[in-house]
Every structure is written in structure tokens, then in C-alpha cells.
Amino acid sequence: MLCPKCGEEMKAGYLYGKVPVFWSASPHKRTLLRGGEDVPLFGTRELLRNELPRAWLCRACQCAIVEY
Numbered sequence: 001m002l003c004p005k006c007g008e009e010m011k012a013g014y015l016y017g018k019v020p021v022f023w024s025a026s027p028h029k030r031t032l033l034r035g036g037e038d039v040p041l042f043g044t045r046e047l048l049r050n051e052l053p054r055a056w057l058c059r060a061c062q063c064a065i066v067e068y
Helices: 044-048
Strands: 011-014 021-023 039-042 054-058 063-066
Touching: none
Parallel strands: none
Antiparallel strands: 011 054, 021 039, 054 063
16 A cells, blocks of 8 residues: 555554554543544454454654554
8 A cells, every 4th residue: 555645655564552442533632431523443342353453554754544
């Protein structure tokens, strides 16, 4: 996959970390409680099935793309 920011080839991999992993529009979110606009990217259900979200990383411009 090519990076949408710089056009370089992105490396395929997986997102991992503590669960749940959320996306939030707020840059100052300091709670694990889900808000109305928060999107769960990875949760306990996927962890129990040994599934990790696919992710692509561009080291050239430090961009990441994640499938959820």
C-alpha cells in the first residue's frame, strides 16, 4: 500500500496494545470510558479470538493506517 501523505511504500503489520483501544476526536481524552463519538478499534472480543487489527506504517512521514 502506498502512503496517502508522501507516496512511499507502507509496511504491513498489526496494531497491538492494552485493550480497549479507541479512536477519539478529542486530543485530551484521559479516560477509558467510551464517549458518543469514540470508535472502538480493538476490544476484548478480538483479543479472545487472537485477532489483531491490520495496520500499515509509513516510516518516511510517520503515518499509520488501521483497519477496524
